[in-house]
Amino acid sequence: MTGQDDFKPYTGGKLWLAGLVLALTNFMVVLDTTIANVSVGHIAGSLGISTSQGTWIITSYAVAEAICVPLTGWLAGRFGTVRTFVTGMIGFGIFSVLCGLSTSLAMIVIARIGQGLCGGPLMPLTQTMLLRVFPREQHGQAMGMWAMTTVTAPILGPILGGTISDSWSWHWIFFINVPVAIFCVFGALRLLKPAETKREKLKVDKIGLALLILWIGALQIMLDIGREHDWFEDPTIVLLAIVAAVGAAVFVAWELTERQPIVDLRVFRHRGFAVAVAALSFAFGTFFASVVLIPQWLQASLGYTSTYAGYATAFNGMGAVIMSPFVAKMLKKRDPRALVCFGILWIAACNLLRVGWTTGSDFWTLAFPQMLQGFGMPFFFIPLTTIALGAVDPKETASAAGVMSFLRTMAGAIGTSISTTLYANHMTIARSEMVGRLNTDATQQALSAQGFSIDQVRGAIEMTVTQESSTLAINYMFLLSAIIFAGAALIIWLAPRPQRMAGPGAAH
The missing domain is CATH 1.20.1250.20 (MFS general substrate transporter like domains)
Structure with missing residues (x-):
């Protein structure tokens, strides 16, 4: 010792x-x-x-x-x-x-x-x-x-x-x-x-750890390579899906019966914890996906450098820093469920603001919703943690916090993989529709009349289609995100109001 x-x-x-x-x-x-x-x-x-x-x-x-x-x-x-x-x-x-x-x-x-x-x-x-x-x-x-x-x-x-x-x-x-x-x-x-x-x-729960690595690894690989392998048309994806599903089922059964589980799933017997974690997973997975997609769209479609894409997305954190102390004080007087609901709906509204983004949007049109969204983040994270950890027994706080951290991180990874696939698929759909409308004799004649050669006409159409299809796809993702956020905001009302506050630092 x-x-x-x-x-x-x-x-x-x-x-x-x-x-x-x-x-x-x-x-x-x-x-x-x-x-x-x-x-x-x-x-x-x-x-x-x-x-x-x-x-x-x-x-x-x-x-x-x-x-x-x-x-x-x-x-x-x-x-x-x-x-x-x-x-x-x-x-x-x-x-x-x-x-x-x-x-x-x-x-x-x-x-x-x-x-x-x-x-x-x-x-x-x-x-x-x-x-x-x-x-x-x-x-x-x-x-x-x-x-x-x-x-x-x-x-x-x-x-x-x-x-x-x-x-x-x-x-x-x-x-x-x-x-x-x-x-x-x-x-x-x-x-x-x-x-x-x-x-x-x-x-250490070696069997539980092995099962955890097995099913999470299979699930994440399936989500990451699925689109490139035409999903379930490929036997590899089917096999990964079976491994992930069976592995997850066996993992849950094992962890519920193991005396010292690697992930203590018993905390889900508390309704408040289960509901709060569900809301957290949906909301954080959707939020983190947008944090990954927006910089890619800014650079690929609007020609932003990595530096300016970073500036535009970083505004998201400024509002969070400003509002965090106020939310901590409000938590002592207000129903945390109402604060969570307000925070997630606020983020949903910010996603609706982004639905109007175009390839001609200026920097502040792009950065302003990011800043606004940041003001709602503390309303979401801080009270949600209070609800979740306040619902479990005091001796289970550490286990519950670990489960929350695990699922939040997994939700971010899974949300990123799914959103990347949806974004690419919707861009393909938008592209096919736009090509049919733009690649016409009338378009070619109009551009040729302005002095464009045939190769320049094709290049201009290609560039326009690529930019606009990606913009339509990102707008679709924002609309879908707003709907998911709204659903997560309503879910939280299924949780009972917490009867106790989590201990100092437990939220983290």
Whole structure:
């Protein structure tokens, strides 16, 4: 055994240096969930792959992170919190280097999976360590520091990703993690060793973990490659679908009967938790999909650079930062279900504003709905967590928070895969309809009269069809998103009003 039961929280400069190391680690891990969003076009072009294949870079990280998050408690108990933290940081740095050195789709996807597996435990571990090293009376400050890095990292991710990709190369969006990882590993070894926790010989649900990896892996691969393989016309997709369905069913049955499950599904017996998680999954999956699609559309159809696509999408986080403190105060006086309903409907309304986007839309027409949407995000996330964790027994709070984090991350990955497919399919449909209407003798004669050659006429028609079909497709996705958001907003009223508030920091 190692560690000290009588550990005393830090004070003075040592406390704030330790807090900086932990906050910076959390910032880096959260940053990597969005930094690649605006760089997919650069990466796809460099590796010679399609943009839809480029989204695997995002979904592979999310899926690996989701799988590893439920293991955090076991890893910390078995190997010690600080040791797990340092190992995760070293692994994250190494896989970041491999991501930057990647020369093929397979290499970068494998490296991103490694990043996700190492980074998954870091987010909850930073919160655990902050609560351990800060005195109890300063836990509010510690969680405020943690929350600010969690909120600001997604804002800066697109800006940094776009600026770095345009100014240097996409490889550096991964290489910049390396000095941060070195600093945090060094800081943890120097500052956090006394805060190490006891190690115990804990059993891990190996069968549950294997089943989890099996069915989630099969499902995500099916969603990622389905469109290119003509879905269920291909035996490979059929096999993956069967593996995912059977694997999920066996996983659920096993976890409900296992004494120490890898994912504690028993918390779903609480109606409030089940309803809140359902609303969260639908809403977050839809939200995250738009965060991935919008930068791709801005660059492919409107000619935006990665930098300006990052600026346009980053406005989403500004409103969230402004409104978060107000929502936390309102939560003490208002029904959290009403706040959640308002927040999700607000996001739905912002998606309806986007339905009117055209290829001629200026920057502020594109950025303004992003900013407005940000004002509604805290109404959605903060009260929803209160409803979910307030519905379970106090001793189940940690398990419930882990299940929420797992399903939220999975919803983002699955939502991205499905939306990418729907977007591409609707663009194909719109394209086929537009080609028939534009590729006519009248169009050719009108353009020829303006001095266009036959090749120029064909090029102009092709460019117009590509731009406008993608715009119609993205508008369709916004309309569909608004409908899903509206449904998620109504679902929350099936939950009973929470009878207790979740403990400090449990929301994260």
